[in-house]
Amino acid sequence: xxxxxxxxxxxxxxxxxxxxxxxxxxxxxxxxxxxNKLLFVDTDLNITRSYAKYxxxxxLSVETWVxxxxxxxxxxxxxxxxxxxxxxxxxxETERNYLSDNHKKQLQKAGIQFETIQGSDRDDRYQQxxxxxxxxxxxxxxP
Numbered sequence: 227x228x229x230x231x232x233x234x235x236x237x238x239x240x241x242x243x244x245x246x247x248x249x250x251x252x253x254x255x256x257x258x259x260x261x262n263k264l265l266f267v268d269t270d271l272n273i274t275r276s277y278a279k280y281x282x283x284x285x286l287s288v289e290t291w292v293x294x295x296x297x298x299x300x301x302x303x304x305x306x307x308x309x310x311x312x313x314x315x316x317x318x319e320t321e322r323n324y325l326s327d328n329h330k331k332q333l334q335k336a337g338i339q340f341e342t343i344q345g346s347d348r349d350d351r352y353q354q355x356x357x358x359x360x361x362x363x364x365x366x367x368x369p
Contacts, residue, residue, distance in 0.1 A: 228242075228246050228269075228274075230249070231245060231246055231249070232246075234314070234315050236317070238277070238281065240278065240281075240282045240284060243274055243277060243278050243281075243282075243286055244286065244288065246274055247271055247274045247286065247288050247292050248288070248289075248292055250269065250270075250271070250274070250296075251271070251288075251291065251292040251295035251296060252295075254267060254295045254296065255295050264359070264363070267298065270296045270298065270301075271286075271288065271292060271293065271296035272296075272329070272332045272333050272336050272338065273329055273332070274286060275332055276325070276328045276329045276331075276332040277325075279328065279332070280324075280325050280328045299362075300341075300359070300362050300363070301333065301338055301339070301340035301341070302340065302341050302342075302343055302355055302358060302359075303329075303330060303333065303340040303341070303342050303343065304342075304343045304351065305326070305342055305343065305344045306322055306323050306326040307344055307345065307346060308345065308346050308347070308348055308351065309346060310322065341358045341362075343355055343358070
């Protein structure tokens, strides 16, 4: 959602994060209605809160419906140990790594347990994610 509202992370203002959280929640609600058993969500409210703390040293407050839309059964956390790609919108690599630690702390603060994905090979990371999802939701046959 952030990329739709702000072209570069360095240009975000605090109010943008509140808008991002609301729009993201609306999208989750809409897509949940049409999801076929699983809905993969790239970023949740905790990550937006982590950005608020990292960029502005402020806590992000949102309406109850935004909180409720951001309730998930399973979390995967991708460690930042794959090659860094600057696409012109991202923070610099050192900041990315610090922010990743901040994200992890926010998830822990919220009491969220997560599975970690590591490694420098993107295909391997993808396969790790698939296996962790298959194991977690054992209703599927594991190859």
